[in-house]
Amino acid sequence: MASKSKRNKIKFKWTKELIFLLVGIVVLIVAAVIINLPTSASVTLEKYNTAISTYNSENSTSYNTLPENHVFKETSLDGLKNTKKSDDYTFVFYGSLKNAQFLENLSNINTIANEYDVKTVYLWFADYVENTDADTKATATYKTKVNEYNAVINENINSLVASSNGLYQSQDNFDLETYPALLVFKSNSLVFNSQTDTKEDFGDNKWSVYISSAFKYAKADELVKSN
Secondary structure (H helix, E strand, C coil): CCCCCCCCCCCCCCCHHHHHHHHHHHHHHHHHHHHHCCCHHHHHHHHHHHHHHHHHHHHCCCCCCCCCCCCEEEECHHHHHHHCCCCCCEEEEEECCCCHHHHHHHHHHHHHHHHCCCCCEEEEECHHHHCCCHHHHCCHHHHHHHHHHHHHHHCCCCCCCCCCCCCCCCCCCCCCCCCCEEEEEECCEEEEEHHHHCCCCCHHHHHHHHHHHHHCHHHHHHHHHHC
């Protein structure tokens, strides 16, 4: 009688060591993927610098790009409703990445903000105005919406002027359709609006004047207290 051979069966056994090894491998793979994913900050910076570089190449300009540690943070009208109520100064640059003056002054604003130790400058984009066609801009609905936006920004405008001992000057009402614009808020009041200064003839140096005038408020209260 022929003998029957039996196959040797090796039973697979999960051990703690094997489980830890597999978990470690998974963790390393996930970490590698996360490390190589671009952060939201790097994606945002790339968006800004691409806009600047593209404009430079198309117009033979040499506007400076932004460093990784820039001060800018994007916001919306709803975001401004809260941040402008702060007792600290809130700095806002309003405009569009398609606008030459906006692109030219991003780096300038970043530099001056750092000099005055301002940690955040909010970028508020003119999307509503920019993305609306000419026919729609002629409608009552559009004009009503613009007035609503303006009312939020101009709320309590000049409310601090009378009690400031000369620290603040009266500002013109903000106009959503005029940009770029550099704005400064304190205690829910618009205390600086570069649109007000457009009446002055500062020549080619006008944005340097707007920027330096705006960021002086970062140290203004200290100067008042020392006098």
